[in-house]
Amino acid sequence: MGAGRVTVDFSLIPFGFNPVDETFVDVRDVPRGAKCGCVCPSCKTPLIARQGEEKEWHFAHASRTVYQRTQKECEYSFYLSVRMMARQMIGNKLNIRLPEYTDVVSKVAPLSGDTLREPFRITASKEICLSDVEVEAIFEGVPVDIVGYINDFRFVVYFTHPGRCVPQELKSPGDHHSGVIAVALDELRGTIFRKAKEKNQSYLSVLTEHLSNDLSSKQWVYHPRFQSCRQKALEKLDVKVASSEAKNTRTRYFESPVSRRFEVDITPPNITGPLVSFECLICDSRWQGSGARG
Numbered sequence: 001m002g003a004g005r006v007t008v009d010f011s012l013i014p015f016g017f018n019p020v021d022e023t024f025v026d027v028r029d030v031p032r033g034a035k036c037g038c039v040c041p042s043c044k045t046p047l048i049a050r051q052g053e054e055k056e057w058h059f060a061h062a063s064r065t066v067y068q069r070t071q072k073e074c075e076y077s078f079y080l081s082v083r084m085m086a087r088q089m090i091g092n093k094l095n096i097r098l099p100e101y102t103d104v105v106s107k108v109a110p111l112s113g114d115t116l117r118e119p120f121r122i123t124a125s126k127e128i129c130l131s132d133v134e135v136e137a138i139f140e141g142v143p144v145d146i147v148g149y150i151n152d153f154r155f156v157v158y159f160t161h162p163g164r165c166v167p168q169e170l171k172s173p174g175d176h177h178s179g180v181i182a183v184a185l186d187e188l189r190g191t192i193f194r195k196a197k198e199k200n201q202s203y204l205s206v207l208t209e210h211l212s213n214d215l216s217s218k219q220w221v222y223h224p225r226f227q228s229c230r231q232k233a234l235e236k237l238d239v240k241v242a243s244s245e246a247k248n249t250r251t252r253y254f255e256s257p258v259s260r261r262f263e264v265d266i267t268p269p270n271i272t273g274p275l276v277s278f279e280c281l282i283c284d285s286r287w288q289g290s291g292a293r294g
């Protein structure tokens, strides 16, 4: 990635901040050029609305000199504008499609050295409807983007992008009854302008669509059922390991060259198959058992 391209990317944002009424606005909904009356959400210097024929419409810093000075500060202004617009557009309710949540536990069987795995599913993919939605709320002492409710369960949405990852507090919250999902905005940087042009949609529509329906950008951070599902999977895995070990022991018992059958006796009434005597070829010890192969 060349330095020139980076500069261009950083200066283009789909939503400008109007300081008069303190709202974010789509570049489609403002007068052209400096008359847009918007500022950069990061550095607060004026933006111009570029609504040309050829390029996708966007806001850019009005003064290149100023932008060169504030470049570091404005590195994430694209994401800031998108994140703030997302917060702004969300009303009291939010429909959001969530991805499936799966994980796997694994263990090495001591005898065989085989790694055994037990995949488990915490939830299927589904669409939920959050009510009593609050934006810019505090959860576990951390500012989060959205908090809403499904019946009595609290649900948290946290937007991530380069320079903004999920805080540790959300990964193991003290409140075990809440769900936390991260929505990555990374992909939008590369697609929002193009998609809007291709589909003749506003940037707001592309953002709404991304937030509500895109699954690949969403990742479960915490699910209230995770621990109990993991525990069940671990129990299943232990059974798997035990059965694999027993099979392994039996296989050695019957097939190892260090023991051999040497005498077939009469069949006692309560044992399936003939009673067989065994002799260890290493220590010479002898024992009896069922000759039936399991």
Ligand SMILES: [Zn+2]
Residues within 6 Å of the ligand: 040, 041, 042, 043, 044, 045, 061, 070, 073, 074, 077
């Ligand atoms: Zn700026």
